[in-house]
Amino acid sequence: MTKAEKTRDFIVERTAPIFNMKGYAGTSLNDITAATGLTKGSIYGNFANKDEVALAAFDHNLHHNVSQIEAELNNHSSIKGKLLAYVSVYQSFFVGKISTGGCPILNTAIDADDTHPALREKxxxxxxxxxKRIITLVEEGILNKEIKADYNPEQVALTVIAMIEGGIMISRLTNKVENWNLIMDSLKKYINNLG
Incomplete structure (x- = not known):
């Protein structure tokens, strides 16, 4: 790895949590220089603009989170276990053990919805x-008869995602972990009743 690549990685690693917590609009160049200890010239010597840093920070946060999810999924052999693994991994997102500031997908989707098309696209x-990953799991569960054949895989996937992301949003907004627990209890029942 070249020195320039190391510097770019350093900038991304240091700024990724800031972009996740403050969003694109809320993160200033001063935040980036304070987090890295680098000058504005050094930042712009490695990235064309703040957009480039933000996009790389999102990729970094997403890659980190996906690797955590994949590791947890690999700990389970049953489809229901794999679906329930999303609940436990996202619990770690919610309490800040994995991703400072919560779920980067939710944060970025809300932050960039009308203001930053490239981040919205990511x-x-x-x-x-x-x-797609959940649909594949549900289809596999239907084939091996772990999940009832009358379930629509896309509907299951959207329900799981909506309950997790909605649970995070409501819990963070109300600042009550009890709300997360109530919503996740409902999701666990939903998953367990798929078979």
Whole structure:
């Protein structure tokens, strides 16, 4: 890895939590220089603009989170176990153990919805990839008779995603973990009743 690549990685690693917490509009160049200890010239010597840093920070946050999810999914052999693994991993997002500031997909989707088309597109691709992954799991569960054949895999995927992301939003907005627990209890029942 070249020195320039190391510097770019350093900038992304240091700024990714800030973009996740403050969003694109809320993160200033001063935040970036304070987090990295680098000058504005050094930042712009490695990135064309703040957009480039933000896009790389989103990719970094998403990659980190997806690797955590994949690791947890690999700990389960049953489809229901794999679906329930999303609940436990996102619990870690909610309490800040994995991703400072919560779920980067949710944060970016809300922050960039009407203001930053490139970030919105990245968040959209992340949700569609997540949906596809759950659809594949549900289809596998239907084939091996772990999930009833009358369930629509796309509907299950959208329900799981909506309950997790909605649960995070409501819990963070109200600042009550009890709300997260209530919503996740409902999601666990939903998943357990799929068979």
């Amino acid at each position: 968040a959209l691709k992340a949700v569609l990839s997540w949906k």
